[in-house]
Amino acid sequence: MTTNNQYWDESSEAISRSDLEALQLDRLKLTLQHASLSHFYKKKFSEEGVDISSIKSVRDIRKLPFTTKQDLRDEYPYGFLCVPKERLVRLHVSSGTTGQATAIFYTRADLETWADLLARCMYMAGARPGDTFQNLTGYGLFTGGLGFHYGAERLGMLTIPAGAGNSKRQIQLMKDFSTNVIHIIPSYALLLMPIMSEMGIDPRRDLKLRIACVGAEPYSEEVRRRIEDFYGIRVYNSYGLSEMNGPGVAFECPHQSGMHIWEDAYLVEVIHPKTLEPVPDGEYGELVLTTLKREGMPVIRYRTKDLTRIIPGECECGRVHKRLDRMQGRSDDMFILKGVNIFPVQVEQVLMNIPEVGNNYVIVLRQENNIDNMIVRVEVNDKIFVEDMRQLQRIQKKITHDLKGELLVTPQVELVEPNSLPRAEGKAVRLIDERKF
Amino acid sequence: MTTNNQYWDESSEAISRSDLEALQLDRLKLTLQHASLSHFYKKKFSEEGVDISSIKSVRDIRKLPFTTKQDLRDEYPYGFLCVPKERLVRLHVSSGTTGQATAIFYTRADLETWADLLARCMYMAGARPGDTFQNLTGYGLFTGGLGFHYGAERLGMLTIPAGAGNSKRQIQLMKDFSTNVIHIIPSYALLLMPIMSEMGIDPRRDLKLRIACVGAEPYSEEVRRRIEDFYGIRVYNSYGLSEMNGPGVAFECPHQSGMHIWEDAYLVEVIHPKTLEPVPDGEYGELVLTTLKREGMPVIRYRTKDLTRIIPGECECGRVHKRLDRMQGRSDDMFILKGVNIFPVQVEQVLMNIPEVGNNYVIVLRQENNIDNMIVRVEVNDKIFVEDMRQLQRIQKKITHDLKGELLVTPQVELVEPNSLPRAEGKAVRLIDERKF
Structure with a gap:
């Protein structure tokens, strides 16, 4: 050697x-x-x-x-x-x-x-x-x-x-x-x-x-x-x-x-x-x-x-x-929403390319009236003034637009304050699937 | 070798x-x-x-x-x-x-x-x-x-x-x-x-x-x-x-x-x-x-x-x-009660020699009306019928007697049900000192 x-x-x-x-x-x-x-x-x-x-x-x-x-x-x-x-x-x-x-x-x-x-x-x-x-x-x-x-x-x-x-x-x-x-x-x-x-x-x-x-x-x-x-x-x-x-x-x-x-x-x-x-x-x-x-x-x-x-x-x-x-991702991680195959990492790619987005997010899949919805909850970064409604709406729109472009489905985007989502010291939980099959 | x-x-x-x-x-x-x-x-x-x-x-x-x-x-x-x-x-x-x-x-x-x-x-x-x-x-x-x-x-x-x-x-x-x-x-x-x-x-x-x-x-x-x-x-x-x-x-x-x-x-x-x-x-x-x-x-x-x-x-x-x-024990672990030097392990020795005692206990030191008291909370073992008041009083008396013999101070002994005391997966907490100095 x-x-x-x-x-x-x-x-x-x-x-x-x-x-x-x-x-x-x-x-x-x-x-x-x-x-x-x-x-x-x-x-x-x-x-x-x-x-x-x-x-x-x-x-x-x-x-x-x-x-x-x-x-x-x-x-x-x-x-x-x-x-x-x-x-x-x-x-x-x-x-x-x-x-x-x-x-x-x-x-x-x-x-x-x-x-x-x-x-x-x-x-x-x-x-x-x-x-x-x-x-x-x-x-x-x-x-x-x-x-x-x-x-x-x-x-x-x-x-x-x-x-x-x-x-x-x-x-x-x-x-x-x-x-x-x-x-x-x-x-x-x-x-x-x-x-x-x-x-x-x-x-x-x-x-x-x-x-x-x-x-x-x-x-x-x-x-x-x-x-x-x-x-x-x-x-x-x-x-x-x-x-x-x-x-x-x-x-x-x-x-x-x-x-x-x-x-x-x-x-x-x-x-x-x-x-x-x-x-x-x-x-x-x-x-x-x-x-x-x-x-x-x-x-x-x-x-x-x-x-x-x-x-x-x-x-x-x-x-x-x-x-x-x-x-x-693992073939096990992939989820199917409205017939589309999606990996959580695709969502991350889109989010992290947007400068106003903070470092934490979570994807929630939920069934409402027999329709599957994807909620993407995203922290804004700590330079965003969270009381500026107009700015927040602009960011929300941009995220929704970019995600739709990548995934071909329209998610419901929720913005939250920096460091407000729960964090794990182990592997991060990025996907919560609440749907019943 | x-x-x-x-x-x-x-x-x-x-x-x-x-x-x-x-x-x-x-x-x-x-x-x-x-x-x-x-x-x-x-x-x-x-x-x-x-x-x-x-x-x-x-x-x-x-x-x-x-x-x-x-x-x-x-x-x-x-x-x-x-x-x-x-x-x-x-x-x-x-x-x-x-x-x-x-x-x-x-x-x-x-x-x-x-x-x-x-x-x-x-x-x-x-x-x-x-x-x-x-x-x-x-x-x-x-x-x-x-x-x-x-x-x-x-x-x-x-x-x-x-x-x-x-x-x-x-x-x-x-x-x-x-x-x-x-x-x-x-x-x-x-x-x-x-x-x-x-x-x-x-x-x-x-x-x-x-x-x-x-x-x-x-x-x-x-x-x-x-x-x-x-x-x-x-x-x-x-x-x-x-x-x-x-x-x-x-x-x-x-x-x-x-x-x-x-x-x-x-x-x-x-x-x-x-x-x-x-x-x-x-x-x-x-x-x-x-x-x-x-x-x-x-x-x-x-x-x-x-x-x-x-x-x-x-x-x-x-x-x-x-x-x-x-x-x-460590010289740091020793506590002084009513002028007597006591190691928690001395309490354990006495307790574990009594067959009716279970596997868990905790020592609490508390100040009441300027007098220091030692409370020893002890689990009975799972063969004891916890509704038999007379038996419990006998066990309590025996523990008090044996502890006093070893430590030269009289503790207040409380019996509790098997597996009822809090347990740590790490080092056990055997001593809680609530006294103010």
């Missing part, structure tokens, strides 16, 4: 496309052999007549069956395990908010691989040994917290395991220890802004923040720009999911033009969610991932339900690892 | 007293040289005319000045630091509930030492690679969470970073993954009991629990016996404090007759809190500790405020590392 100016792991990052594909093929074959030791894949491969020796190129992955969240649920707890239990050192469990929990296992080598991938991500964004890293997300079973924590220590940053919440202390720690790099969810980055102002802290003047690693929630380019402007930092998008270890699957380089997915560790496909056929680079579809470097629990062709696309062309940074575009 | 049947680290654990003292002297001298690089000790040693070359035996430590919590506060953030900031990889910060925060720094070597000490503790208690370890304490800045987490992974247990709270899921995880070893605070171990019963889970029949590592709160021998009886496990007492890394300072061996303090890593003294002179082994006093193996931030003669004693004599396990008795 070299730590020259540009790469954390030069042999993996500066690899050529042909060497990468050769590596992927080797690892894919090993992964398949290894996976067939698990209860689930042994059965699945036998049922579907999978012949590992017929895999001659990475494209042959299309011959293999998909794996779904439901498979992980059905096989809870040990159906995906490929090593003796004695070799495991970590277990994460999904919250199971939408049903039966799922279990993710890690051997010692898996924890090393995972920490190394996260160190690679942050190093690529410009984090360096000697920087101070503050982790503002929850720890425990959530893979985001311990994932970034191990990556930051691996990289050699002074790691502050601040955890979620306790906003004033967070800000105090940033100041006292000259924090340079933070890991934060976007809604919490927005929530901290008025608290900093209250404390008389101007982040550009009083703090040494340089880099924010941001993930775990879908959010818009417009919110990124607001966070960058307020804190005077660069915000880098992060992508991961516990089924693929956690964060560290894909991350932005300094060109901020999509998230490089580490193809030496994950094989990437984008498919049409209905036909299940691959879509060409540049077109949106469902992300499907295969682990290439996982010992405890390989997962083959996992349907992530996340909707994105491969950004065509080469990145200026020179890395051949393909770039994922910002997640459009 | 060997992992034979008895020792995690044979060379440190099976050492003779004379070899241990030679090792301590070497490490003490190194520690003093190293400490004098920090802003605080450089100044302190110079002011007090400390001559490191005059240290000829570990007993000479008495020539050195003490370090207090207030020193740590005054020197926040970097006054104790002995290495360039670039070498640090972890920072913990005390909550600062009683004033200015304090900062504790760790180099990579410090994290290794710390994890290794915790692995040694748990291995000594009988934890083995391949066991499942569930960490039921909070993570983040609290050193208990990440401390045990790193130790468990180091030992090679399947580590579940469950975190605090979410009781039903905790119990489900214990069941689904056959948890053998837990880290838990005593009040939470009590809190889980009725929830397990509600869920129809008999821990002796349905779970595979073997070992509980328990610390972070003062608690009584009687509560230990209740926890052991209910879960069918062995409970091992753990001692540590963030100023000395965190947990891993002292821990019980299978003989459960005091906590072996790892004297290869910490130099132990017990002093009279007023005269500051050493007290003989067997007598209670304030624990004073010196780090012997810390790189980022050595601390010399730290006054812990914890009241305990060295248990005289040799332990049957053969380890020469001295044994600390159960903490009587």
Whole structure:
């Protein structure tokens, strides 16, 4: 592992496309052999007549069956395990908010691989040994917290395991220890802004923040720009999911033009969610991932339900690892209103492009007289004089007009005072669906 | 490092007293040289005319000045630091509930030492690679969470970073993954009991629990016996404090007759809190500790405020590392009622020896007509028929009598129904002092 100016792991990052594909093929074959030791894949491969020796190129992955969240649920707890239990050192469990929990296992080598991938991500964004890293997300079973924590220590940053919440202390720690790099969810980055102002802290003047690693929630380019402007930092998008270890699957380089997915560790496909056929680079579809470097629990062709696309062309940074575009949301997040498919993040994009709009909003779906309505409740920003009725009406009209242009349905827009909507220190609640089906 | 049947680290654990003292002297001298690089000790040693070359035996430590919590506060953030900031990889910060925060720094070597000490503790208690370890304490800045987490992974247990709270899921995880070893605070171990019963889970029949590592709160021998009886496990007492890394300072061996303090890593003294002179082994006093193996931030003669004693004599396990008795509480916890010094844990000892008493209680101190009163509110256990007035009066009388015998003051005892007192998922609130001074 070299730590020259540009790469954390030069042999993996500066690899050529042909060497990468050769590596992927080797690892894919090993992964398949290894996976067939698990209860689930042994059965699945036998049922579907999978012949590992017929895999001659990475494209042959299309011959293999998909794996779904439901498979992980059905096989809870040990159906995906490929090593003796004695070799495991970590277990994460999904919250199971939408049903039966799922279990993710890690051997010692898996924890090393995972920490190394996260160190690679942050190093690529410009984090360096000697920087101070503050982790503002929850720890425990959530893979985001311990994932970034191990990556930051691996990289050699002074790691502050601040955890979620306790906003004033967070800000105090940033100041006292000259924090340079933070890991934060976007809604919490927005929530901290008025608290900093209250404390008389101007982040550009009083703090040494340089880099924010941001993930775990879908959010818009417009919110990124607001966070960058307020804190005077660069915000880098992060992508991961516990089924693929956690964060560290894909991350932005300094060109901020999509998230490089580490193809030496994950094989990437984008498919049409209905036909299940691959879509060409540049077109949106469902992300499907295969682990290439996982010992405890390989997962083959996992349907992530996340909707994105491969950004065509080469990145200026020179890395051949393909770039994922910002997640459009999960296919689960999408809602249908008057027959139109809408993602909450589309609403956010429109709102955050309007300068008079503040940092918080909520979408309420409600059924009245058997008609579905969308109410968009929006905070105005704190420079708006809330008694100027005429100005408010102008803003309301503009929001309604812009949303209709984007969504093709007319929402009912309600303006509220700055910092008046309820806020969560965890993931923001952006959608309340009160409809009965 | 060997992992034979008895020792995690044979060379440190099976050492003779004379070899241990030679090792301590070497490490003490190194520690003093190293400490004098920090802003605080450089100044302190110079002011007090400390001559490191005059240290000829570990007993000479008495020539050195003490370090207090207030020193740590005054020197926040970097006054104790002995290495360039670039070498640090972890920072913990005390909550600062009683004033200015304090900062504790760790180099990579410090994290290794710390994890290794915790692995040694748990291995000594009988934890083995391949066991499942569930960490039921909070993570983040609290050193208990990440401390045990790193130790468990180091030992090679399947580590579940469950975190605090979410009781039903905790119990489900214990069941689904056959948890053998837990880290838990005593009040939470009590809190889980009725929830397990509600869920129809008999821990002796349905779970595979073997070992509980328990610390972070003062608690009584009687509560230990209740926890052991209910879960069918062995409970091992753990001692540590963030100023000395965190947990891993002292821990019980299978003989459960005091906590072996790892004297290869910490130099132990017990002093009279007023005269500051050493007290003989067997007598209670304030624990004073010196780090012997810390790189980022050595601390010399730290006054812990914890009241305990060295248990005289040799332990049957053969380890020469001295044994600390159960903490009587912190000198800060002690309250004075009608001129008598009382520790909340003394009240607990009396209560938990009475079979009719349930698992929860609270002490309220109140001033009425200029007289201080102690109200002890106690849950009866769930086998008591709460409508039987005569039985209740008998229990009340017994509790009053026993408390008066122990404390020499007469409390007002109030009996309440099982599980009716407020419970915290964090540290239990055992004392409410409503008096005005």
